Amino acid sequence: MTEAMAETMQVRAAVFRGTDGDRLSVETLALAPPEHGEVRVAVRAAGVCGSDRHVLDGEWQVPLPAVMGHEAAGVVEAVGAGVRGLAVGNHVVIAWHQACQRCGECAGGKPWACTRARSNDSLLPDGTTRWSDAADGSAAFPYLATGAMAEAIVVPEFAAIKIDERVPFDVASLIGCSVGTGYGAVANNARVVAGESAVVVGAGGVGLSIIAALRLAGANPIVAVDVSEAKLAEAERAGATGALLSGPDLAERVHEATGGGADVAFEAIGRVPTMQQLPELIRPGGRAVFVGLPPEGQKVEIDGLLLAYEGKTIIGSNYGGLVPARDFPRVAGAYLSGALPLDDLISARVGLDEVNEAFDAMRRGERTRSVILFER
Incomplete structure (x- = not known):
């Protein structure tokens, strides 16, 4: 289907209006057709991510009403004028950080550092939205310029990355955020090499993805830290060689498990106390990576003084330093080869109408990753 054939369509989506606490409503909105350089994607799977929860719980502010979700995979079903690299029927993973493609950072191969990206404003690169209220035509905004918890979305061509059709949609959706971020934090930010020791604080979806990527990189030992014994068990299945419950003597136990501190430590929660503790877990000359x-x-x-005297480095990880067009196919290839097992990262598969229950389970710490499946 070309842009000329596409029309505004009615789409069911998970919408946050901020008028009912942290609750989402499943509504029917209007989605305009793709414009120049854009594609419409039929979403087949969308992950339930902690970044969305920050919005629902009032910790991050975004334009409202917001179509939530940003971690997705699906099938291209319409293309706008000027699209050259994608065709109807292609399987794609969505990149939520939609860099401008023109600034110095983008030209230098660092799209994750783009200073002109509009995705943080929940707008497409041209500063507009394709979403509107089906009844009165008022604007709605795709969270992180994606709005992935919907039956279909419109994104720029460069934000829809073609991948091998053999990758299941539920796994493919995670490549767009949690898995991609974890892989990138290891491969791009920390640049872990075989034989280095590592500790990962937080065994949720991103933490487990970091652990899987560390195993792929040949790190050893890989120590997982969490407050949940159930999540630590998941971490060991993902590739951790050891597991520690968090506690006041954590640094001492990490140093014992790694022979003097880890070469690299990752914080995958986004809690200030654990971020502050991270440099204590690494050896002199080690790296502490803030991912959460x-x-x-x-x-x-x-x-x-701890950093300067002991030569420790703090690394910020924005979207794992990913170059989506390069890294998404690499992750998909590693999955297909069996080198990066990702199926076990998904703890629940739900329908769109169960989205609030999925976020509630996340808040209770009961799931590593829920994925919303769309049947088309």
Whole structure:
């Protein structure tokens, strides 16, 4: 289907209006056809991610009403004028950080550092939205320029990355955020090499993805840290060689497990106390990588002398330093080869009408990752 054949369509979506606490409503909205350089994707799977929960719980502010979701995979079903690299029927993973493709950072191969991206404003690169209320025509906004918890979405061509059709949609959706972020934090940000020791604080979806990527990189030992014994068991299945319950003597136990501190430590929760503790878990010359995203405005206090005197490095990880067009197919290939087992990262598969229950389960710490499946 070309742009000329596409028309505005009615789409069921999970919408956050901010008028009913942290609840989402499943509504029918109007989705305009793709414009120049854009594609419409029939969503087949969308992950339930902690970044969405930050919005629902009032920790991050976005334009409302918001079509939530940003971690998705699906099938291209319409293309706008000027689209050259995608065709109807292609299987794609969605990249939520939609870089401008023109600034110095983008030209330098660092799209994750783009200063002109409109995705944080829940707008497409041209500063508009394709969503509107089906009744009165008022605007609705796709969270992170994606709005993936919907039957269909419109995104720029460069935000829909073609992947091998053998990758199941539920697994493919995770490549767009949690798995991609975890892989990128290991491969792009920390640049872990075989034989390095690692500790991962937080065994949720991103933490488990980091652990899987560490195993792929040949790290050893890989120590998982969490407050939940059930999640630590999941971490060991994902590739952790050891598991520690969090506690006041955590640094001492990590140093014992790694022979003096880890070469690299990852915080995958976004909690200020664990972020502040991370440098204590690494050896002199080690790297501490902040992957989890805290609520807006919270400050992290670090002992500057500890960093300077012991030569420790803090690394910020925005979207795992991903170059989606390069890294998404790499992750998909590693999955298909069996080198990166990802199926076990999904703890529940639900329908769109169960979206609130999925977020409630996340808040209770009961699931590593829920994925919403769409039947078409």
